[in-house]
Amino acid sequence: MSERTVVARIGRPHGLHGEVTVQLHTDEPERRLEVGAVxxxxxxxxxxxxxxxxxxxTRVHRGIWLVGFEGVPDRTGAEGLRGTRLVLDVDAPVVADDDEDTFAEGDLVGLAVHDPSGVRVGEVVRLVLGSSQDRLAVRLDDGREGEVPFVAALVPExxxxxxxxxxxxxxGLFDLEA
Structure with missing residues (x-):
């Protein structure tokens, strides 16, 4: 079975004509979500x-990507898509990705987690896709688990x-989960 990666996650409907908001998980939305893409x-x-x-x-409205799909003509149909992940086969040939800030979940799970001083503190156990931002689920070496927003300010490397x-x-971030 080939590995698949999430391109986007469908959010709430927008308007009356079947468009939905999408949370992007790709640096190439113009290519991945071009008209006719399956x-x-x-x-x-x-x-x-x-x-x-x-x-x-596809269109961008106030910085938010809006996508319409064939066979989804109205808001009711769009609502039924909420939470759906749009994925692509990682093994399929694609143009090289030059953005070093895009990672598949399989790339992240199992990575050792270090604090900024270099001390190992745990391991990444999964990537949690959120409606507003993704989070790294981390199992600390002392057994606690917590989630860290996957943003450059908190995950600089x-x-x-x-x-x-x-x-x-x-x-205290990991103490919140206790």
């Missing part, structure tokens, strides 16, 4: 979301080749 979907069983969606339209990530978590 994307595989990952949705909860029984939701009725088709296995693939074809992009009908990701070294997949080196097997490590630096997390500059504010004091």
């Amino acid at each position: 994307l595989e979907t990952e949705a909860a069983p029984g939701t009725g979301v088709p296995r693939t969606l074809t992009v009908r339209s 990701v070294d997949v080749a080196g097997g490590r990530v630096v997390v500059d978590a504010p004091d």
